[in-house]
Amino acid sequence: MAVQxxxxxxxxxxxxxxxxxxxxxxxxxxLAYETFGTLNTAKDNAILxxxxxxxxxxxxxxxxxxxxxxxxxxxxxxxxTDRYFVICANVxxxxxxxxxxxxxxxxxxxxxxxxxxxxxxxxMVQAQYHLVKSFGIxxxxxxxxxxxxxxQAFEWxxxxxDMLETLIPIASCGRFSTMxxxxxxxxxxAILNDPDWNDGEYYGKTFPEKGLNLARRIGMITYRxxxxxxxxxxxxxxxxxxxxxxxSEYQVERYLSYQGEKLVSRFDAxxxxxxxxxxxxxxxxIGRGDYGxxxxxxxxxxxxxGIDSDFLFPASELKQDADFLQRMGxxxxxxxxxxxxxxDAFLIEFEQMNEWIKQFLEEGKV
Amino acid sequence: MAVQxxxxxxxxxxxxxxxxxxxxxxxxxxLAYETFGTLNTAKDNAILxxxxxxxxxxxxxxxxxxxxxxxxxxxxxxxxTDRYFVICANVxxxxxxxxxxxxxxxxxxxxxxxxxxxxxxxxMVQAQYHLVKSFGIxxxxxxxxxxxxxxQAFEWxxxxxDMLETLIPIASCGRFSTMxxxxxxxxxxAILNDPDWNDGEYYGKTFPEKGLNLARRIGMITYRxxxxxxxxxxxxxxxxxxxxxxxSEYQVERYLSYQGEKLVSRFDAxxxxxxxxxxxxxxxxIGRGDYGxxxxxxxxxxxxxGIDSDFLFPASELKQDADFLQRMGxxxxxxxxxxxxxxDAFLIEFEQMNEWIKQFLEEGKV
Numbered sequence: 181m182a183v184q185x186x187x188x189x190x191x192x193x194x195x196x197x198x199x200x201x202x203x204x205x206x207x208x209x210x211l212a213y214e215t216f217g218t219l220n221t222a223k224d225n226a227i228l229x230x231x232x233x234x235x236x237x238x239x240x241x242x243x244x245x246x247x248x249x250x251x252x253x254x255x256x257x258x259x260x261t262d263r264y265f266v267i268c269a270n271v272x273x274x275x276x277x278x279x280x281x282x283x284x285x286x287x288x289x290x291x292x293x294x295x296x297x298x299x300x301x302x303x304m305v306q307a308q309y310h311l312v313k314s315f316g317i318x319x320x321x322x323x324x325x326x327x328x329x330x331x332q333a334f335e336w337x338x339x340x341x342d343m344l345e346t347l348i349p350i351a352s353c354g355r356f357s358t359m360x361x362x363x364x365x366x367x368x369x370a371i372l373n374d375p376d377w378n379d380g381e382y383y384g385k386t387f388p389e390k391g392l393n394l395a396r397r398i399g400m401i402t403y404r405x406x407x408x409x410x411x412x413x414x415x416x417x418x419x420x421x422x423x424x425x426x427x428s429e430y431q432v433e434r435y436l437s438y439q440g441e442k443l444v445s446r447f448d449a450x451x452x453x454x455x456x457x458x459x460x461x462x463x464x465x466i467g468r469g470d471y472g473x474x475x476x477x478x479x480x481x482x483x484x485x486g487i488d489s490d491f492l493f494p495a496s497e498l499k500q501d502a503d504f505l506q507r508m509g510x511x512x513x514x515x516x517x518x519x520x521x522x523x524d525a526f527l528i529e530f531e532q533m534n535e536w537i538k539q540f541l542e543e544g545k546v
Numbered sequence: 547m548a549v550q551x552x553x554x555x556x557x558x559x560x561x562x563x564x565x566x567x568x569x570x571x572x573x574x575x576x577l578a579y580e581t582f583g584t585l586n587t588a589k590d591n592a593i594l595x596x597x598x599x600x601x602x603x604x605x606x607x608x609x610x611x612x613x614x615x616x617x618x619x620x621x622x623x624x625x626x627t628d629r630y631f632v633i634c635a636n637v638x639x640x641x642x643x644x645x646x647x648x649x650x651x652x653x654x655x656x657x658x659x660x661x662x663x664x665x666x667x668x669x670m671v672q673a674q675y676h677l678v679k680s681f682g683i684x685x686x687x688x689x690x691x692x693x694x695x696x697x698q699a700f701e702w703x704x705x706x707x708d709m710l711e712t713l714i715p716i717a718s719c720g721r722f723s724t725m726x727x728x729x730x731x732x733x734x735x736a737i738l739n740d741p742d743w744n745d746g747e748y749y750g751k752t753f754p755e756k757g758l759n760l761a762r763r764i765g766m767i768t769y770r771x772x773x774x775x776x777x778x779x780x781x782x783x784x785x786x787x788x789x790x791x792x793x794s795e796y797q798v799e800r801y802l803s804y805q806g807e808k809l810v811s812r813f814d815a816x817x818x819x820x821x822x823x824x825x826x827x828x829x830x831x832i833g834r835g836d837y838g839x840x841x842x843x844x845x846x847x848x849x850x851x852g853i854d855s856d857f858l859f860p861a862s863e864l865k866q867d868a869d870f871l872q873r874m875g876x877x878x879x880x881x882x883x884x885x886x887x888x889x890d891a892f893l894i895e896f897e898q899m900n901e902w903i904k905q906f907l908e909e910g911k912v
Binding site for chain 2: 201294298357362370409415436460461
C-alpha cells in the first residue's frame, strides 16, 4: 500500500486535545486540509465540503491532479471558487494526512493500529469546527457532502446550528440504516478474515490486500445500480479458452477486482475499519432526544438531495427528513437526482446538482 | 461441517453417463430425491419441485422434520399431495446426497473437490429428466421452483418443452443478471480468501468456516429487503459495556453471523462454489439463438411470480418475460407477491402463492 498524497497543496492543522463522543481523549492530532478560492475580508464566503468513505481533501483539481468534486467546483460552477472560499479536510481516522490508525501514537512511537480510539461522525465534525474557527470564520455559507460526507453535514446542522446558513446532505442520512450496518459488517469481516490483517498490526509487514480488495468489491456493488451493471457489462465474459472453467470471469468480475486493486493501492485497511465504524455509529439523535426532535434543531436552510437509484441511502429517507422539517416550519427542500448510477451519482450527475446547489447557495431556495 | 440428511426417506437414483453442457462427461453420478404423494396409474399427476442454492430434496416435512416448502405442500394446499405426486431431487453438484464436489471420484477414490466438472442449470435439468423418465412419466403437470429452482424451471420449459403442462418460475430469471454475478463474485472470493479452503482440498482437514460464513452473510443481505432489516433490527445493539468498542455489535450483525454459522454446519463450501458458478452460467439462450427466440420455445402454460421487494431478481424482469410470451401468443401470466421479505418471500408468503398456484394447476390460468 502506498498512499499517494498531493503534498504540495495540502496543509496540516494542529487540533487541540479532543474529547471524543466515546469519552476518550485524542491528543496531538492533526487534520490535513486544502482550501480553494479566497476568504473575503468579511470572512462570510466560506463553504465546508465533507468527503465520503475513501475520499480526501482534494475535492477540486489543479496542477496537482483532478479533484473528486471537480464537476461542482471551480469558476462558474455551483461551488464557484471565484466567489466562495471552500475548505475540505481529510476526516479524523482517515489516511490522507489526518490523524488515523496509521499515524504514530505519540505515546509509543508506533502506529496506533487498533489502539486508535473509535472516532464518530460527530468527532470528525468537532475537528472540522476547530479548523473552521482557526480561519476566524463565524458562519459558514454552507456545509455539504455526499454519503459519509452528508452524514457530517447532518451532524454539523445539529451540533453547530448557528454556524451555517445552508446545509446540503446528498445521498446520505441522519442515522445509518440497518442495511448499511449489514453491508459494513461483511466488508469489515472481509478484512478481519485476512490473516495478513494480523489484528491490525500489519504496518511494515504484509498489507491485507485480499481483505481490503474484497471489502471494496462489496462496496462497489452497493454504490452502483442493477441497471447500470446490466447496461455496462451485461453477461459479457473476459475472453477465455474455456468459459466453463471454474476460474472463467465475467467482465463485471474483472471490473470489481480492478476496483479492489485500485483501493488497495491507495487506502489503509485499518482506516477503512475505523471509518465504517463511524458510519455504523452515526445517529444524530444519540444523547439528544428522539430523531425528529434532533432533526428540528437544524436552523440552516436545508437542501436534501436523494438519488432515485440509490439502494444504500434510499431517496425516500431523505425525502422523509425534508418533509418532516417542512412540517416543523423549517426552510427545507428536497430534490431527487434521476440517475442510473446508483449511490455514486453524487460523484457523477453534476448537471442537475450544479443547478440546484448554485441556486440554493445564491437564493436560499430551489 | 456435518451435513445432516434425513437418510430415512431419501432415495438414490443412479444416473446414466451425462454429457455436460461444457462437453465434459460425468459417470457414476447419483441424484438423491424424495417423493410426496402417490403416482396415479395414468402417471399424469406428477409435479417436479426444484430447490434453491442451499436447499435439498426435503421440500415437504413429515416425521423426518419440516420441509422447506411445507407452506405450499400437503393435503389441501397448492401442491396437494392427496392429488399430486411431487418429486424433488437434490441438484447435481449439491451436498445433500447427489453427486457433487464432496463425492468420492471413482477414478481416484478421493473427493472430487475442485476436480469436479463444472455443472450448469441445464445439466441439473438433464439429470432430473432421467429421474422423471425412470418413473415412466411422459408429461409433468408442472415444474416449479424459486430462485435457483426457478432457473431450473426456465431450463425445463425450453429443454423439454413437450414434457410439461405448466411452468412456474418464482423470483427467478431465464438468464442470471450482472448484479447476480457480481454478488456471486464476492461470495466466491470470501471462500477463496480463506486459507482453510486450501484450493478446495479441505476434506478431512479444517473446513473453511470463516469463508463460507462470510459468503452466507453476504447472501443473507441480498435475500432480504431494506425495510425488513429496518423493521426487524433497526439500530439495536447487542448489549455491551462499551458501544464505542470496535467489536461492539448491532443486532443485525449478530443475526448475519448466526446465519453464517448455521450454513457452515450444514453445507459444503465447494458445493457453494459450484452452484454459484452454475447460476452465473445460467442463460437459457446459450446455443439456442437470442433470448426472445429461446423463451418462445416454451410450450407450457407459464405462471411467472415476481416479488415486489426482490432486489436480486427484480420483479420487472419476470414481468417482462411474461409480457413477451403473451405478445408471442403464448399462455403466460404474471403475478406479483407483495412482501416486505425481499427475495426470500418465495419461502415465506404462502397465502398468495397457494391461491395462485392452486388455481393455475387446476385451471391452467389465474
